[in-house]
Amino acid sequence: MKWKPIDTAPKDGTTILVWRPHESEEYPAHAGTDRWSDTSKSWWNSRRDQQPSHWMPLPPPPNRN
Numbered sequence: 001m002k003w004k005p006i007d008t009a010p011k012d013g014t015t016i017l018v019w020r021p022h023e024s025e026e027y028p029a030h031a032g033t034d035r036w037s038d039t040s041k042s043w044w045n046s047r048r049d050q051q052p053s054h055w056m057p058l059p060p061p062p063n064r065n
Contacts, residue, residue, distance in 0.1 A: 001056045001057065001059075002056065003019060003054035003055070003056055004054060004055055004056060005053075005054060006018070006051070006052050006053055006054055006055055008055075009036070009052075009055040010036070011036040011038070012036070013035055013036065014035060015033050015034070015035045015058060016033065016034060016035065016055045016056065016057060016058060017031060017032075017033060017055060017056050017057070017058055018031065018032060018033070018034045018043065018046065018052035018054070018055045019031050019052055019053055019054040019055070020032065020046060020050050020051070020052050020053070021050075021053050027047070027049075027050050032045060032046075033045065033058065034046055034052060034055075
């Protein structure tokens with residue numbers, strides 16, 4: 001899988017893996033999960049000053065075997 005520009009991410013409430021670029025020493029670059037919020041018109045788990053720049057689908061969950 002490759003990172004895709006955030007403007008191509010689904011905005012239907014699907015949880016995705018996002019990349020948040022480095023903003024400061026207090027908020028270093030990191031990956032995490034997020035989903036779009038139509039109510040706030042922003043990414044649910046991202047600070048307004050550290051919005052994601054890239055995304056990719058989450059991998060499938062592990063088998064329980």
